Amino acid sequence: MIEVAIASVITMVGLIFLATLFTLAMSQNRLTKQHTSTTELAQKKLEELMAIEGNDARLAVGGGLDSSTQQTGYFDQVYVDESSGTITTTIPTGKVANYGRYWKVESDPGGLARTVMISVKVVALQTAMHWQNSEQNNEQTTLTTVRSF
Numbered sequence: 001m002i003e004v005a006i007a008s009v010i011t012m013v014g015l016i017f018l019a020t021l022f023t024l025a026m027s028q029n030r031l032t033k034q035h036t037s038t039t040e041l042a043q044k045k046l047e048e049l050m051a052i053e054g055n056d057a058r059l060a061v062g063g064g065l066d067s068s069t070q071q072t073g074y075f076d077q078v079y080v081d082e083s084s085g086t087i088t089t090t091i092p093t094g095k096v097a098n099y100g101r102y103w104k105v106e107s108d109p110g111g112l113a114r115t116v117m118i119s120v121k122v123v124a125l126q127t128a129m130h131w132q133n134s135e136q137n138n139e140q141t142t143l144t145t146v147r148s149f
Contacts, residue, residue, distance in 0.1 A: 049105075
């Protein structure tokens with residue numbers, strides 16, 4: 001009888017440990033997915049900015065990399081439909097943005113003419129709260145490149 005009780009206790013401890021590992025694995029999968037998504041969205045925005053003409057107003061110096069320094073025309077909200085993989089900056093009715101995306105265009109710090117430094121930051125939004133106020137501890141990615149024209 002004592003052996004059965006000890007075996008039961010050991011089995012229970014093992015099962016509790018396994019349950020904890022499953023919870024940890026699910027959390028890590030979510031973070032990995034968010035990191036991959038934020039990186040992809042930042043790359044897409046950088047590609048978009050690199051593809052436009054050098055005299056386009058979207059490459060004017062300005063912007064900011066968070067909600068406290070954002071400027072009109074240098075940020076957007078992104079909705080990713082989990083089921084279809086569709087990415088849009090037009091948030092469907094009844095849905096909430098999944099990501100906030102900010103970008104900043106700066107003059108070249110070395111003083112090179114016709115050269116700008118472009119930075120893009122994407123923040124995963126986890127709540128239905130207003131998107132500008134929900135970015136504090138969420139996954140985020142910042143990418144920077146230099147463009148000359």
